[in-house]
Amino acid sequence: MKLILSAFAFVACSTVFAQDAATAQLNARLMQMPAVSRDLIAFTYGGDIWIVPRAGGNATRLSSPRGSEMFPRFSPDGQQLAFTGNYEGNEDIYVMPVTGGEPRRVTHHSSNDRLLGWYPDGKSLLFASGMTTFSDRVHQFFKVSAQGGLPERLPIPYGEFGAISPDGKKLAYTPITTDFATWKRYRGGMAPDIWLFDLEQKSAERIAPRSISTRMRCAMSNGACNWPRSKTSMLCRSEARSAHRKSSRITSN
Secondary structure, three states, rough: OHHHHHHHHHHHHHHHHHHHHHHHOOOOOOOEEEEOOOOEEEEEEEEEEEEEEEOOOOOEEEOOOOOOEEEEEEEEOOEEEEEEEEEEEEEEEEEOOOOOOOOOEEEOOOOOOEEEEOOOOOOOOEEEOOOOOOOOOOOOEEEEEEOOOOOEEEOOOOEEEEOOOOOOOOEEEEEEOOOOOOOOOOOOOOOOOEEEEEEEOOHHHHEEEOOEOOOOEEEEEEEEEEEEOOOOEEEEEEEEEEOOOOOOOOOOO
């Protein structure tokens, strides 16, 4: 009798484990921070960067060193991937080929550096850092060569997320962010606006108010800024030219 019960328990446990394994293979809820190139999609999962063809297929883990990676961004030609990595107890910017290889460290300051994207020429990177700020609660924008070197601070008092326009002349950005907060549908004073800064004229104007909490992952393209807004999970678009300034909803879920 004991032998029969033991065999039954073994079969039951094996069935449960098999079901858990099958479920684990289909569980994609922890995929984060996607980036898209012409041929590939990069994302973070389990603290590592993975890539998969846009046409579909198996995802391949691009990075596996000790430490976490985040904010992957493809270069304009799609041949390189820049990201923020924490390999030595500090978050710095790294660049590596999309085919894999050893990451090349770009920044070396003791402050944490958050990668935001590439400049259109593919030679420089845009990132946010607190290396020269008056408080650890805010960041500033910097430009640095993808080969490394001394960063250049952009003439903006402070900011968190941003994107350079295709001609490299304007920066869409949010001065503050709630992206790392635990609350949802926040509409108070920390809800970020989207601003457009002219890097040549050194002037800024607000293009998207905080009427709905805006969680910015802004992309500048074709003279417009596209960004997601959290309350209704919709993608919005604002014309970058002041003569045609308006915001419109693209998607709604």
